[in-house]
Every structure is written in C-alpha cells, then in structure tokens.
Amino acid sequence: MRMRISVLIAVFVGLSAISRAQAPSSPNYKANDRFEQLGPQLPTPNTFRTASGSPGRDFFQNRADYDIKVELDDANQKIIGSETITYFNNSPDELKYIWLQLDQNLFEKNSTANLTTQSVVSGNGTSLARLHNLNNAESGAQINPQKEYGHKITAVRNAAGKPLKYTINGTMMRIDLPTPLKTGQNFSFGVDWNYNITAYYGRSGYEYFPEDGNRNYFIAHWFPRLCAYDDVNGWQNKQFLGQGEFTLIFGNYKVAITAPNDHIVGSTGECLNYKQVLTPTQFQRLQKASTSKTPVKIVTQAEAEAAEKGKPTGKKTWIYKADNVRDFAFASSRKFIWDAMQTDVYGDGKKIWSMSFYPKEGNPLWEQYSTRAVEHTLKSYGNRTFKYPYPVAISCHATRYGGMEYPMISFNGGRPEPDGTYSEATKAGMIGVIIHEVGHNFFPMIVNSDERQWTWMDEGLNSFCQYLAEKEWDYNFPSGYGEPYQIIDYMKSDPALLSPIMTSSDNILQFGPNAYDKPAVALNILRETVMGRELFDYAFKEYANRWKFKNPTPADFFRTMEDASGVDLDWFWKGWFYGVEPVDQDLVEVNWFTVNTQNPEVEKALARAEAEAKAKTMSKIRDAATKDQTVVAQDSTMKDFYNRYDPYTVTDADRQRYQAYLATLSEEERKLLESKNNFYTLTLKNKGGLPMPVIVRMQFEDGTDSVARFPAEIWRFNDAQIQKVIATSKRVVQWTLDPFQEIADIDTDNNAFPRQAQQPTRFQLFRQQSRRSSNPMQEQRPATQPPARQGGANKNE
Structure with missing residues (x-):
C-alpha cells in the first residue's frame, strides 16, 4: 500500500530516523554480543605470535632430519625399517624427553580408537566377519585375523648404539634423554621397527587385485616420527x-626404499638414482618428459601389464631426498603406469615435475587428465598463495573413491567402469580429488597447521582453493564445495547434531560438512559478499606467505585476514566459526511512501482516484440500481451546498496557497519535491540468528531491476529486527532478498515481498522403478566398439 508523506520535513529528518534500528523487540536480542570483538576468545598476543596475526620476534620451530632405510616385503605385506633421526631444539625450553608418533598403533586390537568406536550387533543377523571386525571399525581397514598390527619397535638407541629408555602409550612413544636437551642443541638417535600393512583404508595400505594377484601399495604414517613442540601446546x-x-614438523629426509625389482616406486622428494633403477628406455623417456609440455609415458600400459604377469627376480633400492618437508610417503607396485612432464608452471624459468602413477584400471581417465590436473593445481594455488617450492608433485591412483595427501605425493580415487566408460560424476570426482589432494601441498604441507586439533585449517581452506581451481579448470565444473546453497541442508539440520567449526578434530559431528563444506562456503562468502575479491585475495595471500613453512593457529588466520584488509570480521568469525546458528532473513513487510507535492492539480486528482476506488464496494455496486429512489434524489429541497460541492475540484485559492508554499522552499527542497521518488520502508527479521549482509533486488514496473546491498553491521543495534528506507525513482513491483544465493539463507520462501506462489514439487507415480544409468558414455557406445580401457592415447608414449 502506498502512503503519502504529507509533511515535507518528514522526508529530511524522517529518513534518518526511520533508518535507525528500532528498540530491541526480541528476548533473543544479542546484537552487542554478536558485534563486539572476539577478545578473550582468542589467545593473548605475545612475542611468539603478534596481535596482527604474524609470527613474532621470538617465534620458533623445532625440526628433525631423517635418514631412513626401509624394505617393502610384498610377499608378507610388511614394512621393515631403520632410521636415524637428528632432532634440533630451537625452543627456549630445556627438554628432558621427546615424543614420537606411532600411527600404525591405531590398528592394534586394544587401541583407544578401536575401544571407543561405537558399534551394534543387529538382532536380524550379524556375520562372523562383522563380529571380528567390530574392534577395527574406526579405521575402516580390512584386518587379517591371522596377523597383529601396529608398530613393533625392535630397538631405540643413541648415536653410540646404546639403548635408550622409552615408553609407548598408544600411538605415542616417549624417549627419555640421557641429559636434558638445551636450547640450540641437537640429539641423534636410531629406531628400528616393522609392521604389517593393512588393506588400504583411505590414508595408507594396499589394494589387492584378485584378477592378477598383485597389490598396489600406498605407504604413509609408516615410520616413527617426531611430535611437534611449540609455543601453543608444548608437546x-x-x-x-x-x-x-x-601435527608434524619440518626436516630433511634421505630415504632408501627397497622393493621387488619389478616394482615402480613414486615418493616424496627427488629420486637420486633413476639411472640405476630405470631401464635405459624408461630413463630416455624421462629425459624427454623434462622438456615436454604434455605428459610423456615413462612406463607404458603394455609394460605394466607385462609386469603384472611376471615374477620378481630380486630387489631394487630407490633413493629419494626431500628437503624441508613435514612428512614422507611413497607408493609402490608392478602394476603402475607412469607419466610425467616437467614444465615452467609460473613462467619464472623454474621447472616443476608433474607426475602420475596408476594401474590400467584407471584408464582412460588417468592418462588423459591426472598429470594435467596436477600442473593446473600448482598454477592455480600458487597464483593465490605462493609459488610451489618443491621440485615435484605426484598423483597416485588409489582405489575407487577418496583421497589422501602427503608432501609432493597424493593418493587419489576416481576409477572408470571395467569397460573403460565412466559417468560425468566419476570424471569430475577424479579431477576434483586430484586438485584437492595436490592442493594440500599448500595447506597443510607448507602452511603447516595443526590437523590433529583444527581440521578446518587445512581441509576448509583447501576445499575453498579447490573450488576456485575447479572453476579455472572448467567454467561449468560441478564443484562439490564453495557455493552457499550447497551448505543449506547442513545449516538447517537439528542443532543437536551440529558442531561449531572451531571444534577439535576428533570431536566433530558430521565431519565432512563441518570441516570441509562450511568453511569453504564461509570463505567464499567473505570473498564475494563481505570483503570483495580484491581485499580478500590480498589478505588470504598475506596469510599464506606469513605462515608458509610455519605452524599457524586459528587466531593467526583470523587476525591476518583483518590486519591485511582493514575489515572488522570478528562478527563473522563468531557466527560462522564459533556458532551453529543458520542464516534466515525474513522480509516481513514493505511500506510504500511518496512525497506529498502540495500541488492541488496533482494531489486532488490522486485523492479523487483513491476516493473512487474506495467507493467500489459490493454494497455500492448493488445499491447503484436504486440510487434514483433515495430521498435526496427525489426531493430537491433536501439538497444544499454540500450536495453540489466537489472537494476535488482545484480552486484559485488552492493555486495561490501552492505558489506561496513554493516560495518558502530552498533549491534542494524543490529538487526533492520534483523528484517524484518512491520511498519504501523494509522490515526484516533475523529468524536464523546468524547476522549477514542484507542484499535485496528491486524489480521495477518497467521491467528493469536494481540491487541494494547493506553490510551485516546493519544488525548491530538490533539483531532480531531492522527497518531500512530505500528511495527509488521507479515503482517497485517485487522485492527479493539474497537474489544471487550469496549468504546460505536456509528459507527462501520468506525472501520475497509480495510473497511468491510456491512451486510444486515433482513426484513419481511409480512406487519403485529401476534407476536410470548415470553413465551415458556406456549407454551410447555401439555394442561392437571395443572397451575403452586401452593405453596409448597419449601420443608421447
């Protein structure tokens, strides 16, 4: 409904007054809490970590260097290793002992993980295999009941070979030092160990291929390695x-990996003896790949298939070197096809190897896309953070789904059907997981966050960068992360099933949406809606460069983003990272005002039209048939001045009063009077609780539209309900909140005013029907066409 503002001063003074927040009207009013600084929720700045979010003058990191000799026993699926570690104490503290991680102890029958995993035996029947594996449900690994799992420590000794006292507590081992290790000192010691390898469980292990009796090995968290000691947690x-x-620390590695002599080994670091472990032909191909801009096959599919059918005749040792890395992993198999290219990724003259290792079961997808996706990831991530500092990045094909990351090497899913065809989802999933896992080289392999405590600091930031890299790969890429609408179902779920993003990794409910999806969406909203791309990109790059090869905390990220952009984001961190409330803005009402021009020619015409409209009631319409039968109509003596008076006729007196009124106005007031603007008062409620910017689209009666944006601080005086006046020269016929799906509003039905008709939900008449295949490549291939899983599509083979 339109209302006329009859007193002009209401335009000048009233606009300001109406725009101000109204008095709190909700018992849930928390505006002051929401928009106050985080304050005590963040650690106090100190000389190790500053208030700006950068490392302080006393910042330190301890480090450990490793010299490892390891054998992969393929016949028994076992790792046998010996290592010499040199640990450097750069902290200001004297250390009486040091802690090492024994991650394989996760698979011990009585490990904390297994004993605390909830499980149930079904009354409808439970298999013996399930009963046996109840204690191994946490890992998801397939456990051989005839074997024992976990690290078996056979020796711990000092540099002179004398035994050191040690204590194993679950997945941790404490070594008591003969004398305290002072600041600036280092300590060298050795550890011998072995363990039985589990089937691949998403992070490490082997995949067995019964068709040819071979295994692909993906070996990670395999050696006893130092825990982090820092200014935040101590140990x-x-x-x-x-x-x-x-949670790991940086160091230099030299690793000698002994495997069957028909295996191909890919690893963290640079191989120092390719010439000795490759055939002359393979080494020649590697040389060719060093100057190629497209992947070159080092080991062809035909060679890998031949190796599958053969038997090893001995052993071979691959020697790798990796400097300034926080971890080390490798992959080994006789089934591996290997392609590579060494390219100038950043155009600075420094070439980086992009490589892929995969069995024939990965083709044709892997030979076409994997290595190119590796190179693209390095370029995309490097442009928004820092140039990739390592000499190589590797993608290995490990099972059908999932992925896992380590420095310079990653284990990735995405497998076509046995006939070589694949769905679009399989293709996108494979490219996406390669981008994600290779991208982890930046977060957390270089920006070295504490994954044991804060999953979102690597998974969330990496998922956001993955989303951006996918858009740079293909404009229409079906990204699984990043878009606000993708998080709505999670945000609107039962609060009892939600955890804040700022929850310790092992305690998170709904792990994927919490640690991957929601942080990625939050960062995208910061970039697109709250900060803008220029400010966000600068601050994000500053964070990455401040903390590369260092160990940041959440506070360091929060503070750097604000410090480098000049944008106060404490309200955002509170809402998105410390809370579980959703976004739900409700456009409750819109009132329409226009200025009373005081011009009798205009105002009396409008008044006449309004009066005539009001007179069109049903009673008036029906009474019109008998209007000539009224007393006044039949007896003229009943009429007087007012029966003949027309209040809407413009008189000379009206015109004189209008001219006198105009003479009192200033030039600015005359312009406003002649502007014919429409003034709309919008009333909005924050039903979800999480304050966000208000974005409203105005669709005008002439078919055009416009968008108004108001920062989240519009809620700072009242987070329950606000009012805002918008002036337009055109009449608005439709108002819509969040028109571009920017803020993850969980209820769009209340975003329109006037309310729009609900769209029907489609349903199927059939109670049950077979699902249509999602693999049109398979459906449309002629029956006479041979399977697509054939190597050699790469012309540089």
Missing part, C-alpha cells in the same frame, strides 16, 4: 584416533 602428543590427522 602436541594427542592420541591418533583416526579422524584428526597429523
């Missing part, structure tokens, strides 16, 4: 429960 020796990942 970070939280037990490994399977969900929270790893």
Whole structure:
C-alpha cells in the first residue's frame, strides 16, 4: 500500500530516523554480543605470535632430519625399517624427553580408537566377519585375523648404539634423554621397527587385485616420527584416533626404499638414482618428459601389464631426498603406469615435475587428465598463495573413491567402469580429488597447521582453493564445495547434531560438512559478499606467505585476514566459526511512501482516484440500481451546498496557497519535491540468528531491476529486527532478498515481498522403478566398439 508523506520535513529528518534500528523487540536480542570483538576468545598476543596475526620476534620451530632405510616385503605385506633421526631444539625450553608418533598403533586390537568406536550387533543377523571386525571399525581397514598390527619397535638407541629408555602409550612413544636437551642443541638417535600393512583404508595400505594377484601399495604414517613442540601446546602428543590427522614438523629426509625389482616406486622428494633403477628406455623417456609440455609415458600400459604377469627376480633400492618437508610417503607396485612432464608452471624459468602413477584400471581417465590436473593445481594455488617450492608433485591412483595427501605425493580415487566408460560424476570426482589432494601441498604441507586439533585449517581452506581451481579448470565444473546453497541442508539440520567449526578434530559431528563444506562456503562468502575479491585475495595471500613453512593457529588466520584488509570480521568469525546458528532473513513487510507535492492539480486528482476506488464496494455496486429512489434524489429541497460541492475540484485559492508554499522552499527542497521518488520502508527479521549482509533486488514496473546491498553491521543495534528506507525513482513491483544465493539463507520462501506462489514439487507415480544409468558414455557406445580401457592415447608414449 502506498502512503503519502504529507509533511515535507518528514522526508529530511524522517529518513534518518526511520533508518535507525528500532528498540530491541526480541528476548533473543544479542546484537552487542554478536558485534563486539572476539577478545578473550582468542589467545593473548605475545612475542611468539603478534596481535596482527604474524609470527613474532621470538617465534620458533623445532625440526628433525631423517635418514631412513626401509624394505617393502610384498610377499608378507610388511614394512621393515631403520632410521636415524637428528632432532634440533630451537625452543627456549630445556627438554628432558621427546615424543614420537606411532600411527600404525591405531590398528592394534586394544587401541583407544578401536575401544571407543561405537558399534551394534543387529538382532536380524550379524556375520562372523562383522563380529571380528567390530574392534577395527574406526579405521575402516580390512584386518587379517591371522596377523597383529601396529608398530613393533625392535630397538631405540643413541648415536653410540646404546639403548635408550622409552615408553609407548598408544600411538605415542616417549624417549627419555640421557641429559636434558638445551636450547640450540641437537640429539641423534636410531629406531628400528616393522609392521604389517593393512588393506588400504583411505590414508595408507594396499589394494589387492584378485584378477592378477598383485597389490598396489600406498605407504604413509609408516615410520616413527617426531611430535611437534611449540609455543601453543608444548608437546602436541594427542592420541591418533583416526579422524584428526597429523601435527608434524619440518626436516630433511634421505630415504632408501627397497622393493621387488619389478616394482615402480613414486615418493616424496627427488629420486637420486633413476639411472640405476630405470631401464635405459624408461630413463630416455624421462629425459624427454623434462622438456615436454604434455605428459610423456615413462612406463607404458603394455609394460605394466607385462609386469603384472611376471615374477620378481630380486630387489631394487630407490633413493629419494626431500628437503624441508613435514612428512614422507611413497607408493609402490608392478602394476603402475607412469607419466610425467616437467614444465615452467609460473613462467619464472623454474621447472616443476608433474607426475602420475596408476594401474590400467584407471584408464582412460588417468592418462588423459591426472598429470594435467596436477600442473593446473600448482598454477592455480600458487597464483593465490605462493609459488610451489618443491621440485615435484605426484598423483597416485588409489582405489575407487577418496583421497589422501602427503608432501609432493597424493593418493587419489576416481576409477572408470571395467569397460573403460565412466559417468560425468566419476570424471569430475577424479579431477576434483586430484586438485584437492595436490592442493594440500599448500595447506597443510607448507602452511603447516595443526590437523590433529583444527581440521578446518587445512581441509576448509583447501576445499575453498579447490573450488576456485575447479572453476579455472572448467567454467561449468560441478564443484562439490564453495557455493552457499550447497551448505543449506547442513545449516538447517537439528542443532543437536551440529558442531561449531572451531571444534577439535576428533570431536566433530558430521565431519565432512563441518570441516570441509562450511568453511569453504564461509570463505567464499567473505570473498564475494563481505570483503570483495580484491581485499580478500590480498589478505588470504598475506596469510599464506606469513605462515608458509610455519605452524599457524586459528587466531593467526583470523587476525591476518583483518590486519591485511582493514575489515572488522570478528562478527563473522563468531557466527560462522564459533556458532551453529543458520542464516534466515525474513522480509516481513514493505511500506510504500511518496512525497506529498502540495500541488492541488496533482494531489486532488490522486485523492479523487483513491476516493473512487474506495467507493467500489459490493454494497455500492448493488445499491447503484436504486440510487434514483433515495430521498435526496427525489426531493430537491433536501439538497444544499454540500450536495453540489466537489472537494476535488482545484480552486484559485488552492493555486495561490501552492505558489506561496513554493516560495518558502530552498533549491534542494524543490529538487526533492520534483523528484517524484518512491520511498519504501523494509522490515526484516533475523529468524536464523546468524547476522549477514542484507542484499535485496528491486524489480521495477518497467521491467528493469536494481540491487541494494547493506553490510551485516546493519544488525548491530538490533539483531532480531531492522527497518531500512530505500528511495527509488521507479515503482517497485517485487522485492527479493539474497537474489544471487550469496549468504546460505536456509528459507527462501520468506525472501520475497509480495510473497511468491510456491512451486510444486515433482513426484513419481511409480512406487519403485529401476534407476536410470548415470553413465551415458556406456549407454551410447555401439555394442561392437571395443572397451575403452586401452593405453596409448597419449601420443608421447
């Protein structure tokens, strides 16, 4: 409904007054809490970590260097290793002992992870295999009941070979030092160990191929390695429960990997003896790949298939070197096809190897896309953070689904059907997981966050960068992360099933949506809606560069993003990272005002039209048939001045009063009077609780539209309900909140005014029907066409 503002001063003074927040009207009013600074929720700045979010003058990191000799026993699926570790104490503290991680102890029958995993035996019948594996449900690994799992420590000795006292507590081992290790000192010691390898469980293990009797090995968290000691936690020796990942420190590695002589080994670091472990032909192909801009096959599919059918005749040792990395992993198999290219990723003259290792079961997808996706990831991530500092990045095909990351090497899913065809989802999933896992080289392999405590600091940031890289790969890429609408179902779920993003990794409910999806969406909203791309990109790059090869905390990220952008984001961190409330803005009402021009020619015409409209009631319409039968109509003596008076006729007196009124106005007031603006008062409620910017689209009666944006601080005086006046020269016929799906509003039905008709939900008449295949490649291939899983599509083979 339109209303006329009859007193002009209401336009000048009233606009300001109406725009101000109204008095709190909800018992849930928390505006002051929401928009106050985080304050005591963040750690106090100090000389180790500053208030700006950067490392302080006393910041330190301890480090450990490793010299490892390891053998992969393919016949028994076993790792046998010996290592010499040199640990450097750069902290200001004297250390009486040091802690190492024994991650394979996750698979011990009585590990904390297994004993605390909830399980149930069904009354409808439970298999013996399930009963046996109840204690191994957390890991998801297939356990051979004839074997024992976990690290078996056979020796711990000092540099002189004398035994050191040690204590194993679950997945942690404490070594008591002969004398305290002072600041600036280092300590060298050795450990011998072995363990039985589990079937691949998403992080490490082997995949067995019964068709040819071979295994692909993906070996990670395989050696005893140092825990982190820092200014935040002291020793970070939280037990490994399977969900929270790893907290590690940097060091230099030299690793000699002995495997069957028909295996191909890919690893963290640079191989120092390719010429000795490759055939002359393979080495020649590697040389060719060093100058190629497209992947070159180092080991062809034909060679890998031949190796599948053969038997090893001995052993071979691959020697790798990796500097300034926080971890080390490798993959080994006789089934591996291997392609590679060494390219100038950033155009700075420094070439980086992009490589892929995969069995024939991965083709044709892997030979076409994997290595190119590796190179693209390095370029995309590097442009928004820092240039990739390592010499190589590797993608290995490990099973059908999932992925896992380690420095310079990742284990990735995405497998076509046995006939070589694949769905679009399989293709996108494979490319997406490669981008994600290779991208983890930046977060947390270089920006070295504490994964055991804060999953979102690597998974969330990485999922956001993955989303951006996928858009740069293909404009129409079906990304699984990043878009606000993708998080709505999670945000609107039962609060009892939600955890804040700022929840310790092992305690998170709904792990994927919490640690991957929601942080990625939050960062995208910051970039697109709250900060804008320029400010966000600068601040995000600053964070990455401040903390590369260092160990940041959440506070360091929060503070850097604000420090480098000049945007106060404490309200955002509170709502998105510390809370579980959703976004639900309700456009309750819109009132329409226009200025009373005081011009009798205009105002009396409008008044006449309004009066005539009001007179069109049903009673008036029906009474019109008998209007000539009224007393006044039949007896003229009953009429007087007012029966003949027309209040809407413009008189000379009206015109004189209008001219006198105009003479009193200033030039600015005359312009406003002649503007013919429409003034709309919008009333909005924050039903979800999480305050966010208000974005409203105005659709005008002439078919055009416009968008108004108001920062989240519009809720700072009242987070329950606000009012806002918007002036337009055109009449608005439709108002819509969040028209571009920017803020993850969980209820769009209350975003329109006037309310729009609800769209029907489609349903199927059939109670049950077979699902249509999602693999049109398979459906449309002629029956006479041979399977697509054939190597050699790469012309550089």
